[in-house]
Amino acid sequence: MKITKRQLRKIITEEITGTSAQLMTDEQLLEEGLLDFLGGLFKKMTGALKKVVDAGVKALNPGKEANTHVAKAAEKISKKYDEKIEAETIGDLDLENENHHRVLGMSQIPYSKVVSAEALDLFKQADAVKDWTPKSDSEEDNEAWMDENEEGITALMKAAGTVLGMLRYYYDEIDLGGGERISQFQKAADSFPDPDPAAVCKWTMDACEDIVGFFGSIPEAKPMAKEYVKIYKAAEAIGKKVAASAKEQQKEWAMARRAVGEILNEDKMKITKSKVRSLIKEAVLKESMQALRQQRADLLKSQYEEVSSNTSYPYGRYRGDVRRTTVYKRMDGQPVPDADFELLKNHDKQERIEGGSMAALGGINTTTVSDDGLTMTVKYYRHTAG
Numbered sequence: 001m002k003i004t005k006r007q008l009r010k011i012i013t014e015e016i017t018g019t020s021a022q023l024m025t026d027e028q029l030l031e032e033g034l035l036d037f038l039g040g041l042f043k044k045m046t047g048a049l050k051k052v053v054d055a056g057v058k059a060l061n062p063g064k065e066a067n068t069h070v071a072k073a074a075e076k077i078s079k080k081y082d083e084k085i086e087a088e089t090i091g092d093l094d095l096e097n098e099n100h101h102r103v104l105g106m107s108q109i110p111y112s113k114v115v116s117a118e119a120l121d122l123f124k125q126a127d128a129v130k131d132w133t134p135k136s137d138s139e140e141d142n143e144a145w146m147d148e149n150e151e152g153i154t155a156l157m158k159a160a161g162t163v164l165g166m167l168r169y170y171y172d173e174i175d176l177g178g179g180e181r182i183s184q185f186q187k188a189a190d191s192f193p194d195p196d197p198a199a200v201c202k203w204t205m206d207a208c209e210d211i212v213g214f215f216g217s218i219p220e221a222k223p224m225a226k227e228y229v230k231i232y233k234a235a236e237a238i239g240k241k242v243a244a245s246a247k248e249q250q251k252e253w254a255m256a257r258r259a260v261g262e263i264l265n266e267d268k269m270k271i272t273k274s275k276v277r278s279l280i281k282e283a284v285l286k287e288s289m290q291a292l293r294q295q296r297a298d299l300l301k302s303q304y305e306e307v308s309s310n311t312s313y314p315y316g317r318y319r320g321d322v323r324r325t326t327v328y329k330r331m332d333g334q335p336v337p338d339a340d341f342e343l344l345k346n347h348d349k350q351e352r353i354e355g356g357s358m359a360a361l362g363g364i365n366t367t368t369v370s371d372d373g374l375t376m377t378v379k380y381y382r383h384t385a386g
Contacts, residue, residue, distance in 0.1 A: 053195055056161020060118065062169045065111045066090055073106035077220070105221025116227035119162045123234035125155035132197055132245035153197070156238060160200045163207050163231060164192055170211075185210060201239030208232035289354050292347045299340060304328040307375060322363070324380040335373035344376070 067089040074087040081099050086092070090107070093100040129152035133145075146153070171185040188207045193199035208228045216225035307327040314321050330336065344367040352359045363382035370377070 053157045053161040053164065053192070056122075056158035057165035057168065059158065060115060060162055060165055062111055062115075062166060065114075066169075067107075069107040069110055070103065073103045073220075076106065077103045102218055102220045105215050105218035105224065108215070109221065109224045112224040112227040115162055115166055116230050119159045119231045120234055122155045122159035122162070123231075123238060126152045126159065126238055127241075128152045129241075132242040156197060156200060157195050159231075159235075160192075160195075160204045163204055163211075163228075164189060166211070167207055185214075197242045198239065201235045201242060204235035205232050205239070208235070289350050292343075292350055296344060296347045299343060300328065303330060303332075303340070304376070305331055321383045322380065326378045326380070328376045328378065329374060333374075336369050336376050341367070341369050341376065344378070 070090060070092070071088050074085040077083075077099050078085045081102075083099050085099060085103060087100070087103060090104060093103055095101050095104060129149045131145075132149075167185045167189040171189065188203075188210045191203070193203050208231050211228045212225045212232070215221040215228075305328065307329050309324065309326040311322065311324040314323060344365075348365045348367055351364055355362050355364065360381060360383050363380060366379045366381075368377050368379075369375070
């Protein structure tokens with residue numbers, strides 16, 4: 001897939017108002033390109049996928065199990081540290097007290113295993129997706145790809161939802177002592193991205209790091225931290241597959257970012273709004289021409305067959321000038337549809353606009369339809385300078 005108009009506009013905006021490509025590493029540009037590509041791809045599905053994430057949040061009910069193991073954990077910590085702790089619920093704990101903090105950590109281990117098992121099973125379902133990018137950015141290819149991979153995609157979103165649900169539980173339903181402890185999890189939960197695979201995998205990994213960072217500091221809660229490390233690794237594995245599927249898009253984004261950066265940051269060049277508009281128009285025209293060439297080629301290959309083709313070299317084969325006349329007819333024998341003719345005429349027109357006064361140096365096409373409408377003639381002409 002090639003850079004789209006939307007992406008090009010965003011690249012120029014990023015270069016002008018954000019971080020210049022000249023200050024970014026190749027890895028950062030590739031990641032930026034991946035997130036933009038998949039973000040654009042999944043934008044239309046945001047509403048539906050957010051419902052799946054919400055379902056993942058609601059699938060688990062940590063509040064129901066929150067106090068189940070508190071009394072037993074309090075008994076064990078009391079014996080180990082020779083401090084009497086009487087607690088039946090989390091509300092009975094003073095989390096400013098180190099040993100009470102240990103009770104909290106130990107009491108959450110059993111349910112963390114439930115969360116981990118659920119999330120890992122969902123990640124396993126997501127792993128069934130063979131390719132995380134459609135053949136092209138056309139609506140037809142997007143729909144076909146989504147239909148084929150819907151189960152895996154929704155499983156990934158639901159897996160992230162389980163982690164989101166636990167974060168909300170920790171900061172909203174358990175008093176973790178206030179201050180940084182609450183804000184740490186709340187900030188992570190509030191930063192949940194629009195649901196596209198790359199962003200969701202990255203968010204899940206970051207969220208697991210936050211949870212491990214908090215509970216992993218409690219020796220008695222290390223088994224719980226290990227469960228979230230498992231989730232982190234599962235999200236990381238899917239994230240790598242997503243990135244591998246979109247390598248072409250990442251490279252194109254990075255190349256475009258670098259190119260635009262060089263133009264806009266050239267020391268001797270003062271960039272005005274009119275110049276930026278001109279650059280956008282020029283680049284969009286080029287991208288549009290590439291799309292038209294592909295559409296034209298696909299149409300002729302899939303719907304038409306050659307009736308005849310004649311090529312001549314007015315000044316000799318090695319002079320470079322070429323004249324070619326090719327006649328096509330539809331494979332089904334029907335008249336040439338107006339839509340097909342318009343597509344080829346539009347291609348010919350854009351070809352001339354892009355090439356300007358020297359368009360013929362690169363080769364130009366002229367398409368006509370016979371009076372009976374059954375054949376289409378394409379005349380190609382290219383000449384050399386001098």
